[in-house]
Amino acid sequence: MSNYARKSGRSAGLNILDRSSVLQKTRTTVVSQESVTSDDPRGDSERDSGAEPDNGGDFLVYNRWESVGVKGQDKIHGPFKSCESAIQEFEQKFLAKTKNAWSSRNNFVCYPKSYAWLEMDYSGKENESTVTENPDHALGKQPQESKLEPRVAKFISLVCNGYEVLKRLANVIDKGDRKVLKQLSGEFYTVIPHDFGFKKVREFVIDTPQKLKRKLEMVEALAEIEVATKLLKDDAEMQGDPLYTHYQRLHCELAPVEFGCVEFSMIEEYTKNTHAETHSNYTVDIVQIFRTSREGEAERFRKPASLFDSTANSSSLLLNALVNLSYSTKGLGGTALDPSKAQELEDGLVVPLGKPKTESGKKGDLLYNEYIVYNVEQIRMRYIVHLNFNFKTTS
Structure with a gap:
């Protein structure tokens, strides 16, 4: 379990400060403050003794901080001759950043211009842990x-x-x-x-x-x-x-698409190929893909649609949807996906997996092809893609 303090009043995607861990120098084993002072039926002395070096080695306190798109920085404090002194350094850092004592973290309170505590769990089991100033919700x-x-x-x-x-x-x-x-x-x-x-x-x-x-x-x-x-x-x-x-x-079913499967790879390729060259200031990584089925939509789409399109891109989430083109307007752009690389799925859905290429002949006013749909009932959601945006820094 590692521990982060994040600035309250700043974007979660902007700053992550700081990650603090107590390191045992001689064994290079991470002994986090959580594991040393967690609620344990054993006494404090027994827990502390278990973190002592086998051969009297030193302890270090490791801090790391970073911003989106910027290479993170780190600093090592110490060495400390005892685990207790390293823990004290950690607790002082936590108090300075969050205005909360580590011993009172279970009753954590967010303060303006201070940092919020995030508990990171790297085990296979995911638990939600959200710091909020409205505990009654x-x-x-x-x-x-x-x-x-x-x-x-x-x-x-x-x-x-x-x-x-x-x-x-x-x-x-x-x-x-x-x-x-x-x-x-x-x-x-x-x-x-x-x-x-x-x-x-x-x-x-x-x-x-x-x-x-x-x-x-x-x-x-x-x-x-x-x-x-x-x-x-x-x-x-x-x-x-x-x-x-x-x-x-x-009223919308969500089912995770497993990493590495054919379906995931198809959407990954589609996402990569539809990343416009004009958007060169960032790259994206897929965090998770969800297969979606909104109540009532399947009945409206008894026949397969002919388009697999991205209809929304907001706050690192991308919606991929089927569009019924019966009543719609197509905005012609100078660039479109290569139709020769399109892939047809078992249900007749056509997925344009080709790379963008310049359209020959008459060009439209738009950079890329766009479909304007006048009725939301013409849209059937198929996938939601959770993305991480990696913004490039200017030197």
Whole structure:
């Protein structure tokens, strides 16, 4: 278990500060503060003695900090002659960054201009651990175990937490309290990662109804799911497994696509080939792909559609969808995917896997081909792709 402190009021995708671990110099074994001081039926002295070097070697405290698209930095403090002195250095760093004592981390409180604590678990089992300033909300009561598959639970939590913060912003935005708006904006950017470069978050405060509307539309675009107003309503149904209840209310089935399978490789190739040359300031890595089925859509698409297209790209999530072209407009661009490399699936779906090439003949005003669909009922979701954006730095 490694421990991170992340700046409250900054984007989760912007800064991750800092990762602190206690290292035993002679055995190069990571002895994290969590493992030394965790709740354990044994006494403190027994736990501490288990972290002592076998041959009297030194201890080090390792810190690492980084920003999106920037090579991280690190620093080693020490050596310390005892594990206790190294732990003390770690606790002082944690207190300075978060304004919370390590011993009180189970009752962690977020403070403005300080860092929020993230508990990172590298075991095979994924548990949601979200720091929030609204502990009474149902998502804050999420049990250790959910009925949802862990990867689906993580995605649903992302969408719902984004809505929850924007809901609180909507309740106070007319009051014009700059301090509160800045704090809630920081919470939102922590839940939904944004890349601000090295600009300060105060330049991106959500302080007008227009800005709030744009962020709501962005969160909706994360999954292109119509979320009813009751989505965030706390009621008796939420007490047992609130995340699962939210998932049911979405009326949209999500199933992870396994890494390395044919289906995953196809979407990976499609994503790579549709990365426009004009977007050369970043690269993308696929975090997870979800196969989606929204209630009622399959019945409207009894015949296979002829297009597999990207219809939304927002906050590191890409929606791939079928489009019924009966009533639509095609915007012609100067570049299009090579149709000779298209692949037809068993259900008749045609996936354009070719690389972009310059269109011969008459060129349109657009850079790339676009389909304009006038009715959302002409769209059937097929996949949601969770991406990591790797922004390049300018020297």
